[in-house]
Amino acid sequence: MLSPENIPWDAYDALLKEKLKPSRYTHSLCVMERAVELALKNGVDTTRARLAGLLHDIMKNVPDKEMLQFIEDSGIILLYADLCAPQLWHAIAGAAYMKEKLGIDDPDVLNAVRYHTTGRAGMSPLEKVVYLADLTSADRDYPDVKKARRIADRSLDEGVLYGSEYLISDLVGRERVLHPDTLACYDELIKKGVRANGK
Ligand SMILES: [Fe+2]
Ligand SMILES: [Fe+2]
Numbered sequence: 640m641l642s643p644e645n646i647p648w649d650a651y652d653a654l655l656k657e658k659l660k661p662s663r664y665t666h667s668l669c670v671m672e673r674a675v676e677l678a679l680k681n682g683v684d685t686t687r688a689r690l691a692g693l694l695h696d697i698m699k700n701v702p703d704k705e706m707l708q709f710i711e712d713s714g715i716i717l718l719y720a721d722l723c724a725p726q727l728w729h730a731i732a733g734a735a736y737m738k739e740k741l742g743i744d745d746p747d748v749l750n751a752v753r754y755h756t757t758g759r760a761g762m763s764p765l766e767k768v769v770y771l772a773d774l775t776s777a778d779r780d781y782p783d784v785k786k787a788r789r790i791a792d793r794s795l796d797e798g799v800l801y802g803s804e805y806l807i808s809d810l811v812g813r814e815r816v817l818h819p820d821t822l823a824c825y826d827e828l829i830k831k832g833v834r835a836n837g838k
Contacts, residue, residue, distance in 0.1 A: 641745055643686045651693060651741075659700050666778050667696055674772035681795055683764045690743070691751040691769045698732040706732045713739060723816040727756040758803055758824035767795040774802045790835055800828040801835035 655664055674692030678685045698706055706728050710717065713735040721727065734753035737743040751769040754762065758770055771791040775784065775798070783805065791798030803825040810817055 641684075641686050641690070641748070643689075646686070646690060648693075655693070655697065658697060662778075663696055663699050666776065667693055669776035669778040670695060670769075670772045673776040674768055677768045677772055677791065677795070678765070680792070681764055681768065683768050687745065687748050687751070687765050688768050688772075690745075691748045691755075691765065692772050694737055694741075694743075695733060695752045695755050695769055695773060696729060697752075698729040698736055701729070701732065703728065710735060718819075720816060720818050724818055727818065730754065730756040754820065757818045757820040758799055758806075759820040760823035760827040762799065762824065764795060767799050770802060771795065771798045774798075774805075794833075796828055796831070796833045797835045799824065800833050803828070804835060 655667055659667065671689055671692035674688040675685050677683070678688035698709070701709070703725055710728065710732050713732075715731060715735060717731070721731065730753055734749045737752060738749055743749065747763055747765045750763065751766045754766055755769050755773050759766075762770070775788040775791045787798070787801055787805070790801045803821055806821055807817060807825060810821075
């Protein structure tokens with residue numbers, strides 16, 4: 640059972656300071672705060688949101704080669720689509736690091752980190768909270784961030800759909816490979832009747 644008193648917050652803070660560049664460390668704190676805010680709004684467990692938000696980018700500044708080695712050593716087999724997208728390796732490696740090195744075994748927390756970059760079909764409310772916290776944290780300043788924040792505040796599903804649309808059009812615009820989890824995330828929400836725009 641995850642309870643805030645049993646989580647070594649100070650040790651995790653020190654670890655993040657050691658592993659991350661200063662701007663990425665600040666981003667992690669902002670995502671943690673935003674994850675707690677969205678969790679409170681949506682009846683999601685705030686301890687899990689705080690933990691996943693804080694640690695979601697723990698492997699972000701590890702060199703690609705080292706990250707791939709860590710993923711391989713963890714027994715994870717990457718899909719071809721994963722190999723084509725180095726920007727999401729840190730999510731896979733991050734969840735594996737949390738499980739193996741930090742002994743975190745809560746599947747929802749691990750999945751929230753694992754899928755924070757791509758999304759996926761069948762996301763839990765915690766996964767959506769962390770995905771959206773990453774996209775709409777206070778340090779983010781991409782052109783549509785205010786709109787993304789408004790939509791995320793209104794509805795987790797609409798926020799995740801908007802995030803998927805943004806990600807897909809960005810990748811298409813740059814002629815990059817689309818990850819099947821991102822497409823599955825988008826498709827599921829559209830089939831459910833969720834719409835992010837035009838309201
Ligand atoms: Fe990330
Ligand atoms: Fe992030």
